[in-house]
Amino acid sequence: MAEDTTRQSAVPPGSLLRNHDGGHAPVSYLELFFDLVYVFAITQVSHFLLMHPGWSGLIEGIVLFMAVWWAWMYTTWVANWANPERVPVRFVLLLVMLASMIMAVAMPRAFVHGDNDMGLVFAASYSGLQVLRTAFMVWAMGRDDRAAGINMVRILGWFTASAGFWLAGALAHETHWRIGLWLAALAIEYLGPSVGYRIPGLGRSDPSEWRISGGHMAERCALFMIIALGEGIIVTGASFAALPMQTGRILAFLLAFVGSVLMWWIYFDRGAARGADHIEHHAEPGRIARNAFTYLHMPIVAGVVITAVADALVLQTPGGRTPTSLLLFQSIGLLVYLGGVGTFKRFSSQRGNFPMSHIAGAVLIVALSAWTWVRPPSALAFVALSVAVLGVVAIWEWVSFHGGWRERIVAAAGPAA
Numbered sequence: 001m002a003e004d005t006t007r008q009s010a011v012p013p014g015s016l017l018r019n020h021d022g023g024h025a026p027v028s029y030l031e032l033f034f035d036l037v038y039v040f041a042i043t044q045v046s047h048f049l050l051m052h053p054g055w056s057g058l059i060e061g062i063v064l065f066m067a068v069w070w071a072w073m074y075t076t077w078v079a080n081w082a083n084p085e086r087v088p089v090r091f092v093l094l095l096v097m098l099a100s101m102i103m104a105v106a107m108p109r110a111f112v113h114g115d116n117d118m119g120l121v122f123a124a125s126y127s128g129l130q131v132l133r134t135a136f137m138v139w140a141m142g143r144d145d146r147a148a149g150i151n152m153v154r155i156l157g158w159f160t161a162s163a164g165f166w167l168a169g170a171l172a173h174e175t176h177w178r179i180g181l182w183l184a185a186l187a188i189e190y191l192g193p194s195v196g197y198r199i200p201g202l203g204r205s206d207p208s209e210w211r212i213s214g215g216h217m218a219e220r221c222a223l224f225m226i227i228a229l230g231e232g233i234i235v236t237g238a239s240f241a242a243l244p245m246q247t248g249r250i251l252a253f254l255l256a257f258v259g260s261v262l263m264w265w266i267y268f269d270r271g272a273a274r275g276a277d278h279i280e281h282h283a284e285p286g287r288i289a290r291n292a293f294t295y296l297h298m299p300i301v302a303g304v305v306i307t308a309v310a311d312a313l314v315l316q317t318p319g320g321r322t323p324t325s326l327l328l329f330q331s332i333g334l335l336v337y338l339g340g341v342g343t344f345k346r347f348s349s350q351r352g353n354f355p356m357s358h359i360a361g362a363v364l365i366v367a368l369s370a371w372t373w374v375r376p377p378s379a380l381a382f383v384a385l386s387v388a389v390l391g392v393v394a395i396w397e398w399v400s401f402h403g404g405w406r407e408r409i410v411a412a413a414g415p416a417a
Contacts, residue, residue: 016140018083018213025213027220028084034075034097035227041068041104042231042305048108049309050235053325058332059179060111065305066186067126069298071100076220077289078133080212082140092136099129111175119178123170127163127185134159151205154197162188193290210286214279217289221297222272225264228301232260232308239312248318248380255383256311262390263304263337269394270401271345278348296344303337310383318380322372326379330386331369338362338393357396364389 018025045068049061075096082089106122113119134156142149162185169181196204236256243249279288310330317323342358365386372382 015144016082016086016089017144018081020213020216025080025216027216027223028079030084030090030093031076031079031220032223034093034100035072035223037097037100037104038068038072038224039227039231039234041072041100041107042228042301043234044104044107046231046235046305046308046312049306049329050312051108053309053313053329058328062302063179063182063186064107064110065302066190066298067103067182069301070186070189071096071103071126071129072224073294073298074130075133076217077212077294078137079220080216082137088136089140092133096129096133099125099132103129111178113173113175120167120170123166123182127159127166130159130189131156131163150202151197154199154202154205155192157199157202158188158192158197162186190295193294207284207287207290210289212286212289214282214285214289215276217285217293218272218276218279221293222268222276224297224301225267225272225304228304228308229260229264232304232311233257235308236260236311236315239315243315246318249315252311252314252318252380252383255380255387256314259307259311259383259387259390262387262394263307265394266338266390266397267300267341269398271341271348275344275348292344292347296340296347299336299340300344303333303335303340306333306336309333314379314383319378321376322379322382327369327372327376327382330383331365334365334386334390335362338365355397355400357393357400360396361389361393364392 045061045065048064049057051057052060075093079093082092084090084093103122103125106118106125109116109118110122111119134152138149138152138156141152165181165185165188169178169185172178172181193207196206198204236253240249240253275292279285279292282288306329310326310333313323313326313329338358338361342354342362345358346352346354368382368385368389376382377385
């Protein structure tokens with residue numbers, strides 16, 4: 001990780017690391033198996049938000065989601081360096097998978113106090129998997145490269161510091177203290193990469209020194225987007241199947257499906273491929289992986305998860321006036337999604353411009369939300385209009401990318417045009 005980028009890496013025999021030297025590293029079957037736990041974890045986040053639709057529930061859900069994302073993302077970094085085909089690495093990833101499963105099981109009662117309090121189980125499983133996995137990488141990377149091992153020591157120091165806040169929050173008897181301490185723990189962890197995990201006496205790490213497989217990182221983040229979209233389909237399908245069949249619910253179900261398709265289109269039509277190409281050919285793939293994938297993909301996935309909650313809510317009362325909870329989740333979800341995808345595309349584009357289509361979409365969502373707040377239409381009408389905004393964004397971007405469309409129409413019409 002922390003080695004001179006001009007030096008060719010040579011993985012010695014018996015090493016636990018991949019020998020990609022910054023080139024292609026395929027996604028392993030174990031990583032795909034590992035992702036199944038995070039399908040469950042993301043579903044748990046959606047169910048939590050659905051059962052706690054107020055502002056406090058939203059803040060608690062954000063804490064849970066940020067922990068899930070960080071646990072998955074750091075495991076992705078580890079699998080980028082460590083070889084999942086080696087038995088020690090395989091066992092560590094499976095142990096992390098088990099800890100992630102325990103974390104996900106505890107999430108619905110992570111903020112409950114009393115006999116059903118699972119806060120300590122959640123905090124211990126989350127902080128435990130982060131600390132133990134990083135400690136393993138100190139050993140695995142330090143065997144081959146002392147500088148890389150020291151860099152992992154820095155990361156271990158930051159996770160150890162945040163673990164104290166996780167455990168203190170779990171032992172707190174008041175919900176606001178638990179939320180505050182856990183937010184402090186997340187602030188430490190999310191600040192770490194941006195300051196190079198600086199530790200007195202050990203200095204800091206420079207992202208330009210992180211030798212990673214850019215293609216592997218891009219593919220893993222694209223796969224997590226599929227997980228998030230798939231979770232939305234699971235939540236919508238399960239909610240639809242459990243309710244009586246009515247015309248309004250059938251239309252709401254179809255709108256939820258169209259919305260998922262459009263969110264997939266907006267990200268994968270141009271963003272995913274361009275982002276992968278950008279990181280694969282960049283001189284400092286570690287810096288791009290930190291900025292464009294570790295940080296910027298979090299709001300993209302969060303927007304999908306929040307919108308999935310709105311899909312479940314509209315299925316409950318499609319014909320009634322738009323409830324505040326539906327307005328909140330649909331508006332915030334789409335704004336976070338469009339902002340995240342637009343920023344990611346700006347980061348990976350040659351011109352560095354935020355897509356005008358995404359700006360227009362955000363403005364339309366804000367206008368629609370304001371109108372709905374003043375004169376609430378039916379829930380079905382509100383969702384239909386918001387899905388139409390996604391359609392405008394997708395078509396606008398597609399037309400903009402395929403330049404010269406007006407000339408082609410004129411040419412196809414012939415001289416009579």
